[in-house]
Amino acid sequence: MMARSMWAVFCKELVDALRDRRTLLTVFLSSVAMGPLVLVLISTLVSDIEKRADARELTAVGLDQAPTLRNYLLRQTYTLQVAPPDYEKLLRESKLGDPVLVVPASFENDLARGEVPVVEIVTSSANQRAQSGVGRLSGLMAGFNREQGTLRLAVRGVSPGAMEVVEVDERDLANPASRAAQLTGMLPFFVLMAVLYGALNAALDTTAGERERGSLEPLLMNPAPRLALVVGKWGAVAAVGMLIAVLSSFSFLPGQWLLKSETLAAMFQYGLTEATAFLALLLPLAGALSALLMAIAIRCKSFKEAQANATVVVLVVSLLPMMTLFNQDGEKPWHLWVPALAQSTLMARVLKGEPINAWDLAVPAIGSVLLAGACLVFLARQFAKAAVR
CATH class of the missing domain: 3.40.1710 (abc type-2 transporter like fold)
Structure with missing residues (x-):
């Protein structure tokens, strides 16, 4: 009964999310087109510098x-x-x-x-x-x-x-991948923001949006367990975020064909191994961010109010990766326990060609699971309160 309820809610919310034109546009722009576009811009800049040097x-x-x-x-x-x-x-x-x-x-x-x-x-x-x-x-x-x-x-x-x-x-002790990472170091930031903005609309619509439309209370009147409703809704939002993570990670593979700079094309090594490492880091984060956005939006009475409150999450996620820029002493062990900062740090390490072991992947995943679990418990309690009212 629990599994059937979760699956029914998941399918309904996923269809609603993908039916939303804003979500589809975000999926396309932030995941499919963003990777090649960023690589083309970086390549154009490097190619222009090379042409001026050759002139x-x-x-x-x-x-x-x-x-x-x-x-x-x-x-x-x-x-x-x-x-x-x-x-x-x-x-x-x-x-x-x-x-x-x-x-x-x-x-x-x-x-x-x-x-x-x-x-x-x-x-x-x-x-x-x-x-x-x-x-x-x-x-x-x-x-x-x-x-x-x-x-x-x-x-x-x-x-x-x-x-x-x-x-x-x-x-110079830096390998070609590390030298290329000096130019492509902004790629992890764009991938993180793509996942965040991809899950944003779906998370707000399935919580604050339904409350504003008046469809949340009738849904809570169903005999389905509250946990099934919460997990089903969260699963749909997380699926959208994970879809964007997959498309964003693999969009850099064909994006390399558009590189204009031969020097950058030779140094930038991004293949299936690097894309898989990106996915292993981004999929748990997509689930955690989806739960966090839903937990923030469930307390709001309108979609606009939820958007205003969600800007705090957007600001924090966009500022956390910058800590690596201002910190000249290198990465610290606690960086891997902070969601978004851990993914940005490890993705930068992947672009530099540095090895990543199982523990490096496990620590951010554990942090994301803990964050998602806490947010889902909060969501279940909020749904119970809304049902009582």
């Missing part, structure tokens, strides 16, 4: 008065462009995408006399495109300094090696 263009003012520097830049296969007269205004308005090298008129004379000419690199920190080229331009000027210093030492009969006391080699 090897340099914008400068006053290079005609510095033939030595001009010759060095041309030998580095750079194409020299004259900056427009109002380059400072264009940089502030982000209409000029390259920093400007300003060479003083006395550059060549100062260089001949052995003095140190002052060269400016003009940029705007608010202009991200121009700011990204400052390091490249600074490296060019450092190379020019080394070349001139070597020539001066050679003229005086001093070996250039005398100025290099220590040779420094840089060794």
Whole structure:
């Protein structure tokens, strides 16, 4: 009897949830299209940076008065462009995408006399495109300094090696997946929010929505056990959230075909193993978030009131993953016990190619089960109170 009642309520609520156009639109936009869209945006950004780096263009003012520097830049296969007269205004308005090298008129004379000419690199920190080229331009000027210093030492009969006391080699311990995760680190956040927003409408409609329409009280008059009603409704909402989790996790697989950057495509390793790990983390969270949203909405008398109260959950879930950004000491053991934060932490670890053991998967699942259980007990009590009234 209990199982039949749960199944009947589950089927009815699931059909109602999928019949809602808002839910279907959320499922499509947040799960099917979000993965490829995010990957395309990231790939477009990386591809644009790579194209600008391959173009090897340099914008400068006053290079005609510095033939030595001009010759060095041309030998580095750079194409020299004259900056427009109002380059400072264009940089502030982000209409000029390259920093400007300003060479003083006395550059060549100062260089001949052995003095140190002052060269400016003009940029705007608010202009991200121009700011990204400052390091490249600074490296060019450092190379020019080394070349001139070597020539001066050679003229005086001093070996250039005398100025290099220590040779420094840089060794990067990060694997290609970890380097790609620096660009794709926002993917877990979008997946979490997709699951949350996917379950949001269904959770609010099956509780506060039915109370506002006046269909909740007749439902509670049925002889079905309260637990069957609660579990059936929760199962339908959780099924919607889990459906979005499945679609979101697997949407990155075909999304990789749209990557424009060959470098990012080579570093971003996301296959069936990573998608399965994402699912193992997201499915328990989808059930916990569904129960939490229903527990909040059951106390509300209207759908709008429930939406206002649910914004607290949305805010908390969106802020928890940011703790990993502000925490420079690495992840802590207690991070795995906090829902949403645990999933974000472990999904980031999956994208970096780091191993995840069974205990890492069990701890977030236990936390999600405890949260869902507490919310379902609360829902059952609220349904009993509503039936008494």
